[in-house]
Amino acid sequence: MEIFFSDIPEEGLPISGKLNPAWFQLPEDDPIRISGDVEYDLTLYAFDETVVFSGHVRGPVELQCVTCLEYFPWEADFPAWQSELDIEQRQVSFDPREGLRDEFLLEMPTTPHCDEMIDDRVCPKVDLLAKFEHDETPLEAGPEPAGDDVWGALDQLEKD
Template identity: 30%
Template sequence: MQIKIVDIPDEGLSISGEQTIEPGSRTGGEPCWFPAPARYELELNRVGTTVRVRGRVSAGLECQCGRCLTEFPVPVAAVVRLDYIPADSLDDSALDKERLLSGEEMNAACYRNEEIDLADLVYEQVQLSLPMSPVCKEDCRGLCPVCGSNLNEAPCAGHEDRGESPFNALSALMKQEPFHEKRTEPGPKKKKERSHGKSQA
């Protein structure tokens, strides 16, 4: 959704609505789904060539637990505080780069062609609010390493208490005495007897 700068009145512009977010995942995180569109409530005000955007973005999503793999709902919300400045007012100088990366202008963004893309704004705010490693609950016990059953539902019968694991056999093998091939050492060489006597006629 494009908002033209000239369409923002002097008293500001209030805008709200919904936007569909495609399923995706954060880098290093678990998959997330968006069963319903994200909602946004924004206020846009012009201050010279800068457009200040303030408001809130929220969404309800479904995530897969990183421990037990079950799906569970995760509400996300973001407070929007962005100052849009025209891209052609900046150059590649070190001073301008320092301005954009400074603490005061950490929430700065650029607009081009005299318009702001609110769809990108909403999408970025939702993505930044996604949990990195979602878990269904703090004390999630995950899956049994032997049979794969969900340990949150019921303990495994027998092998959980004994600590059985596919790696137990390997561990037992490593504890065995190393195998040494027996080698047959050659015996001492026998000396040949030499006769020193003269043969008799």
């Protein structure tokens, strides 16, 4: 899709469409996964050195929780989308999908926590830590704590 700056009228140029997941070219281990088409419904405004994108952008993604490292689904929805594209001096046209791709990724939360972003979700890692901290009964019943046995075994190894 190529748009010439000269084609953008003063009142703005409406554009809409979809970016498919492949367009984002994210590596498989990226903390962001685009799980479906990202839809955009925008008006473009041309100024001397920038084009302003204004409208609605949304799409389904999967984000990697920084605590449990699990991917969880999230609907990225930006009903009041605003972004800008800088224009090079001799540039006459541009592909709005390129700027949109980069800006969309920049809008993703940088430290997502699954339990903060999904209602009623308990982060498995947080849950595990909470259980561990509140559990006062020893992990192993016995005359000696398990830890001593480990050090004893180590001592034995060093003597050999």
